[in-house]
Amino acid sequence: MKIALVGNPNVGKSTVFNVLTGSNQQVGNWAGKTVERKSGMIKRDQQTIEMIDLPGTYSLTAYSQEEIITREYILRENPDVVMAMVDASNIERNLYLVLQILELAPRVVIGLNMVDLAESSGITVHTVELAKALNVPVVEIVAAKGKGIESFLTEAIRVGMLPQDPLQSKVPYLVEIESKVQAMEKLLANNTWATKYPLRWLALKRLERDPEIGQEWKSSTPKPVKGKDKDACCDVGDGASYELQKTIELPGEELLKKYEEEGWNKDHFEMAFADAKYQYISQILPKIRTHINPSKPTWTDVIDRWTLSPIWGYPIMFAVLALVFWGSFVASAPLGGAISQGMAWMAELIVRLLQWGHAPEFVQSLIRDGIFAGVGAVLAFVPQIAIFFAFFSLMQDSGYLARAAFLGDRFMQLMGLHGKSFFSLVSGFGCNVPGIMATRTLEDPKDRLITMLINPLIPCVPRLGVMSAVVAAFFPGSRGTVIMLSLLTLSMFLVMVSALFLRRVVKQTQRSAFVMELPLYHIPTLRNVLLPTWQKTYSFLRRAWTFILVASIVVWVLSSYPQGVPMNATWAGTMGGWLSFIGAPLGFDWRIMVAIVFGFTAKETTLSTLGILYGVAANASQSIAQAMTGAMTPLNAYTFLVVYMLYIPCLASVVTTYKESGSLGWTSFGVAYNLILSFIMGWIVFHGGLALGFH
């Protein structure tokens, strides 16, 4: 007797095989394949049984070696019985293979394994009902403990010795599909090759245009006689054989072409057959399985009813963001102030030491007015950055950020962007460079291009740092939270409008969606909050003592020379003067224009530049906030924030856009778009504010 053992991977086949065959095993490879072949001999009641442990597979299509090997063995070797193992705790996944086996093998016995694991999860599989539903014997096993294995084999031997094939259940197909299957069965029934296989199964495979079946048929069909020249022939038979040489048509081809004209191609049939099996599984599941402890809604389910609700989800998201910003402002204010005071004190101390050492005046000025003013202005806002990152990491680790991003996909839908674009935009929230690089996940080049071009409109963390510094200076306390939220809302609105506009420019048409497996909510761990907070803050600090330091020195040089002139007559002042025609309509003085220009190199340099140009360190008791509020109005500040948020991204982002898009034209377009948009929005805010009586 020959018995084949089949089942999904990790269902316990090998355990059963090893218990039954013991040391009488042979291990090798299937002919021409890299998949392992295991066979063994069993002796029971003077019966010698050859058992084959077929490769674990989830189905019997022709997409993998394991599948092809399993079905080829069953078709060619005609085992007397197929022992199909099923995992009781994952029955919906396992039954799909069983239903396919029932179409292929005339004698099947089911071994229901891991019954103990299922029961510990409160799941009971009713073997009697399962046997009735599929019309095959079912034996309960706990393979890991050796229970039921012998009974499984005994039942398989009994079925193998039945005088006739038992009547096993068939998967019911829809009436219109069943009629097509039967039509193909009828056509194939007269074909001698077809009689070697289960007719119904062959009909199904033929309708799917299964490539393996086609190959097999072609290789088994006698070839027409070769060597006869058509022109030389005078016998119709020879001419006919010459035609046959050119094309070997599989049986049922005419019928298939007719079905294709009706809209039924191979993919439709394949999907219909698979669909019918899953429908059948869904129908029988309630009869064959009960949950003793029905699954209660988890905390994730309960919370998601609110956080993913179309009505409540967005207000909740807004409230969470408001909390993040409020926490960042309020908690960091004392720390930021302390750092400012500390930096001023250290600058004074170092300058006194330099004076004592008779260091040249320009060195003292470089240290105090350049380095400490520039780098200090940035370092004073590290607490704010760190607290913001901590809140962000909290959202990530709790699982909420994925929900927020999922809600954000609704906006992607409004913009006509691919759902995956939001991953790029959320990445850009930390830094536009990875945000732009993350567009690689978008297959459509137009989706990629649009997402790349709108990415710089998302304020990255360095920009947020500068913005929060200015907000804290001009709009202290809760007002700062409101201002920041208004800026972010404006940013999101412009992202949407820009995407809609760019869709027309790029001529992108379709959007496609996806299904997302959201992670479970869980209590964030300290490590998962503190470590990314430290990593991101350290990354920010590293830029401060490298890039910002160099930029501060450059700005100091430009704003100190030529010497002996007012600051607005220095090189920096002259540069600002050239740009005044752009700044004047927005209410910006030359310092803001120079700071904006320097922000192109790295966003944080805007703050360090402002620190130097406003002479912060010259007066140790004055912070950058105080220096700026003395020189700008709140309306100027808000206008600056809008322009700063929207104007061109940093140099690294522009370079990345060029590398990823491969187009200088589109990169230039993106830069020009950002510049023009920021100017227009700045003009509207400034003049609109003046008209409304703000100042």
Added chain:
Amino acid sequence: MLTSIMKMLARKESLSMAQLAHEVGCTIKEIESALEQMEHMGYIHRQLFGQSCSGSSCGTTHCESCGFASSEAFIVWELTERGKTMVDTQSPK
């Protein structure tokens, strides 16, 4: 069920697994099983985001700055070209 899932994936609105299960009228486990089978048949594919961001899904090397790198990986399923063609092809009567 599979056809319903394909139609959901072809819609403009993305769904969570729970939402998909609710729309199709089955459990999440059944949905997971169906998605894996459809992936095997080549109609959909999965992408990992979050934990696996570094060097695989998005190819960025700026993970420390990335706003999305997280301790949790999660899966996104979408139609392949074959799946889109199948959905776009006129439904047979």
